[in-house]
Amino acid sequence: MRDDASGRVFDWLDAVAEQRRCAGLTRRLRPRSAHSTVLDLAGNDYLGLARHPEVVEAAAAAARRWGAGATGSRLVTGTTELHARLEAELAEFCGFEAALVFSSGYAANLAALAALAGRDTLVVSDAGNHASLIDGCRLSRAEVAVVPHADPAAFRKALDERGPRRAVAVSDAVFSVDGDLAPLGGLAEACRAAGAALVVDDAHGLGVLGDGGRGAVAAAGLAGAPDVVATVTLSKALGSQGGAVLGPERVIAHLVNAARTFVFDTGLAPAAAGAALAALRLLRREPVLATQARAAARRLYQGLAAAGLPVSPPDAAVVAVRAASPQAAVRWAAECRTAGLAVGCFRPPSVPDGVSRLRLTARADLTDTDLARALSVVTGTAPTCASGDG
Ligand SMILES: Cc1ncc(COP(=O)(O)O)c(C=O)c1O
Secondary structure, three states, X not given: OXXXXXXXXXXXXXXXXXXXXXXXXXXXXXXXXOOOOOEEEOOOOOOOOOOOHHHHHHHHHHHHHHOOOOOOOHHHHOOOHHHHHHHHXXXXXXXXXXXXXXXXXXXXXXXXXHHHOOXXXXXXXXXXXXXXXXXXXXXXXXXXXXXXXXXHHHHHHHXXXXXXXXXXXXXXXXXXXXXXXXXXXXXXXXXXXXXXXXXXXXXXXXXXXXXXXXXXXXXXXXXXXXXXXXXXXXXXXXXXXXXXXXXXXXXXXXXXXXXXXXXXXXXXXXXXXXXXHHHHXXXXXXXXXXXXXXXXXXXXXXXXXXXXXXXXXXXXXXXXEEOOOHHHHHHHHHHHHHOOEEEEEEOOOOOOOOOOEEEEXXXXXXXXXXXXHHHHHHHHOOOOOOOOOO
16 A cells, blocks of 8 residues: 555545445446356347347458458548448338437437537436436536426426427337337327427337337337437347437438537447348348247236236336345346346336336247246246335
8 A cells, every 4th residue: 555645545435335335236247158058138139139140240241341440430430331331221221311320329329419409408308218318418418307207298398398499309219127118109299299309219129119120219100200310229139239320311410510429439340330230131031020029028028927026018128027125136136147047137226216126138039948947037036025116
């Protein structure tokens, strides 16, 4: 230990870590084996494409052709034909005029909000929105009205009260914690009545909802509307990494110039672009994948509900089971893992209502045996009182 004060600069972190530990909220990294036999219902690989040979080979081929990294912002080093194809095919598949890809879905959400809203704008944001949308609101420096979850009337009221300012309403399409679907039709109506733009994060809808997996925005009949912008991630159903904003041409042209996470961020890695493009083409060829992911989620839900666990019917491929406390959720998830099943464990601050949950993600490639095993493990390790307001 040094004898000047520099050794104590981060002492305050010990107190913070202790508070976190007492509240059962410590997060720890765990090694991941390449040859694990654990059944994975924790990741977001909804269509089972992350390890699909065509997708993996497309990533490898893209890296061989273009190199391991994009080497700079696309405004500096240019756009590969892979990025251009991915943007064109993604826009066409989801029903939008144009698309722009980013190095993550997180960066895409920051871009959409920070470039479309500013100090002169009111952003109306659902209380259950993903952290990346919340951070996008903050980055935009707009005034933000957070309204109750999935409540178009609350959106409408906030929009009506804004005066002459521009306004943007923003919502997840499928909320990442509970997997419930936003009332997109009602939100669009509220926005149209108020002359506001609607930004929808379709991270958990793409590949799972809508005709052939075209997403929740397409399913709601809003794709391609002049006042609607969607964001998606390439890192869930498409099994790759990255994100995109989809919308009218003039919105996309504005993002190329004004989105800081596009201008000042290294472009999406060629391997990720190649993998996402291969996955998108695969989904187009096998639209049944979307149906299979939803069917697997329904079967998980039915089995958990039949066992009396506190679970809501899934609207997409996320199935969340409530736990009595963060500690109970952590113990439950650990017991599942010991029994060979990986499940997500959501605790504050990742849950807007403070209720901890196990989160199971269904996949199109789960077999009957996988589903039976998952149900037997989750129900067999469930605490006697699983629900609560902890
Ligand atoms: C609703 C939602 N939006 C955005 C993101 C961020 O996407 P990415 O992981 O590609 O950065 C996530 C990721 O968990 C998400 O759940």
